[in-house]
Amino acid sequence: MRAQATGGGAAMTAILTEETRTETFRRDVADGGVIETSDWMPEEYRRRLIKFIEMHANSEIMGALPEGDWIGRAPSLKRKLALSAKIQDEVGHAQMLYRLVEDLGKPRPQIFADLTSGKSKFHNVFHYPTRSWADVGIIGWLVDGAAIISQSALLRSSYGPYTRVMKRICWEEAFHLKQGEDVCLTLAGGSALQREMLQDALTRWWEPLMMFHGPPTPPEQDGDLAWRIKTKPNDALRQEFLDRYVPQIWELGLTIPDPALKKDVQTGRWRYTEPDWSRLIAVVTGSGPASAQRLGFRRLTYEEGAWLRAVTMNA
Amino acid sequence: MGAFVVFRQEEPGGAFVHCGSVDAPDMELACQYARDIFSRREDAQRLWVAPQEAIREVADGDLLRPALDRTYRLGRGYRVTVEKRRRIKARIAARAEAEQGEAV
Structure with missing residues (x-):
């Protein structure tokens, strides 16, 4: 109808065609259709894909920093090897994901300019400092655990190249989870001081973890869901996370710092204190406790690496 | 051709x-x-x-499959977690039992 109002002739045909194509595309992805890079796609789909995958890639590369602080302080050679391997994986994930974003039309210098200037975002959990070795355990076990839940749902995304990369990423994340879990279990089975350290880390990380899957946006208002870029609403992912990990955390004798946390036996859903979502916005827009330091470090390494890019890529 | x-x-x-x-x-x-x-x-x-x-083939065994123990990179390298979890649960249960004993 809008096409008729905007004018006649060739222009109208073009608009009609665009709208018809978009409608067909929308129905196709809703029915489980898979899109490849060379396929025609509506601009909104491309824009959302770029934003979504870019944020994922940024999170992988920024996620290397909080744990990187602990390579030199790992308590044993085995822990040091495992942590280095995990961080190497995260950077590898960023490489794979940035390639997807480039193929969709956003050049890497632009991606990095947007990341280091704070224009594009990365996950809230990477805006926090790591204060003790127990943080490394909690990040591997619970942050990566939360990530695996959203990433597994991406295996059924409508964008084919993303699902293929996610297969590799999910497989590697399974190791991250186990190494983090092993660190946590070692501390939980250790001295009073070690148990205290683990409890302290859990207490500090709980709020960021509850915010990890994002605010409870109603599914019908979530454009990424409509285009099936992601396949599960934020709240469903959080419920899945709580279902899988809360019993395991309690089993270790740890206390979760939310007195309201309880599974409703009637609905089967977890009840909890609603996080302050304005704080999440503040954290991911650069006001997190470690945001400035992390971005500053990323900016510095990007600038310091300029000569190497110039030499190797002739850029 | x-x-x-x-x-x-x-x-x-x-x-x-x-x-x-x-x-x-x-x-x-x-x-x-x-x-x-x-x-x-x-x-x-x-x-x-x-x-x-x-197409370039990369098949350098020394790089792709080095003769080093890399199980620390695999989930299956952490099967010890099962035993660790069992011991923690046993310890918590024993402590609860002891506390109950004192209460009685």
Whole structure:
């Protein structure tokens, strides 16, 4: 109808065609259709894909920093090897994901300019400092655990190249989870001081973890869901996370710092204190406790690496 | 004439798997031959065709499969977690029992 109002002739045909194509595309992805890079796609789909995958890639590369602080302080050679391997994986994930974003039309210098200037975002959990070795355990076990839940749902995304990369990423994340879990279990089975350290880390990380899957946006208002870029609403992912990990955390004798946390036996859903979502916005827009330091470090390494890019890529 | 390598995707969204090669004078005919040879039974979603000289094989065993223990990179390198979890649960249960004993 809008096409008729905007004018006649060739222009109208073009608009009609665009709208018809978009409608067909929308129905196709809703029915489980898979899109490849060379396929025609509506601009909104491309824009959302770029934003979504870019944020994922940024999170992988920024996620290397909080744990990187602990390579030199790992308590044993085995822990040091495992942590280095995990961080190497995260950077590898960023490489794979940035390639997807480039193929969709956003050049890497632009991606990095947007990341280091704070224009594009990365996950809230990477805006926090790591204060003790127990943080490394909690990040591997619970942050990566939360990530695996959203990433597994991406295996059924409508964008084919993303699902293929996610297969590799999910497989590697399974190791991250186990190494983090092993660190946590070692501390939980250790001295009073070690148990205290683990409890302290859990207490500090709980709020960021509850915010990890994002605010409870109603599914019908979530454009990424409509285009099936992601396949599960934020709240469903959080419920899945709580279902899988809360019993395991309690089993270790740890206390979760939310007195309201309880599974409703009637609905089967977890009840909890609603996080302050304005704080999440503040954290991911650069006001997190470690945001400035992390971005500053990323900016510095990007600038310091300029000569190497110039030499190797002739850029 | 030259060799062109063909990769085939069998399911929507699936991986493109190497399935063979064709001999053709140019890319256009290589794509036609790839269709003729590798998708005769509606069993391909898409094909990728690349000049063979564009493909480089990396098969350096010292790099790809070094003779080092790398199980610390694998989930199965952490089976010890099962035993650790069991011991923690036993300790918590024993403590609860002791506390109950004191209360009585």
